[in-house]
Amino acid sequence: MSEGDDWLSEQAVSGELAGVLPVDYVAFHAHHHRTYLRYVHLQLGSDAEAIEVVEDVFTFLLKVWDHALREPSTEAFAWAALREAVERRRAVLDRPVAMVETAWFAALRRTSRTRLELLESKLGLYAAIAQLPERHYDVVLLVFLEGCSTETAARMMGISPATVRSHIRGARRKLSHTLGVDWAPGEESDQ
Structure with a gap:
């Protein structure tokens, strides 16, 4: 942007x-x-x-x-x-979702050279997010990339805050599996 x-x-x-x-x-x-x-x-x-x-x-x-x-x-x-x-x-x-590239380059513009290595690892995360099911994907973009609250995301999508939280948990499970990292089910914070 x-x-x-x-x-x-x-x-x-x-x-x-x-x-x-x-x-x-x-x-x-x-x-x-x-x-x-x-x-x-x-x-x-x-x-x-x-x-x-x-x-x-x-x-x-x-x-x-x-x-x-x-x-x-x-x-x-x-x-x-x-x-x-x-x-x-x-x-x-006839193009795929641009989120991987747009999120990567937006993050790159905001960073210094010393953080470039960390951002390279984010590229894999962005690619994994792009593969999430539709509702999980929308919730992750709204809550984590756009900074919307659970309530705001729920209102925008016409679903309940509990459903947003459920989609976040599902997205975390799928992302942890895709990225090969452990997901601690107790980590339920939305932000």
């Missing part, structure tokens, strides 16, 4: 439009836009692609906003639309 995430702030709903759009939609947009952009950027590896996909999703959501509000979980409905849009774009681009 661009240094300082300047491109993220440029995509907020303008004050002029906020007066004509449904208030709850504007609030939803303001609350989820940045995280959606970061999530899609990790998937596609491109600022421009992330912006386009997220704006397409929010345009779709605006068109069906009344329907989205009647869904059992507006957040889950929106998350499903976002995931579907990402998968369609990845298929069109």
Whole structure:
């Protein structure tokens, strides 16, 4: 992502439009836009692609906003639309998930030469994360790479915090098996 995430702030709903759009939609947009952009950027590896996909999703959501509000979980409905849009774009681009490279290079930009060896080991972790089942993968990205709380990730995905914690435990087990490290079941901290 661009240094300082300047491109993220440029995509907020303008004050002029906020007066004509449904208030709850504007609030939803303001609350989820940045995280959606970061999530899609990790998937596609491109600022421009992330912006386009997220704006397409929010345009779709605006068109069906009344329907989205009647869904059992507006957040889950929106998350499903976002995931579907990402998968369609990845298929069109014919490229794998970019998370391994985007997370690696973002970490590299933040580090000094003395920590480079440690980051090389993270590359294996990022590759293993990319192979997790869909829900485990989403939870790991939101909680550990984006820094969302368990509650925020649950709300965004339309699932319970207990389900997020369950996905974290499952992801830890799979990652420990894939990476050949011991997982201590007592280590249940989410962050």
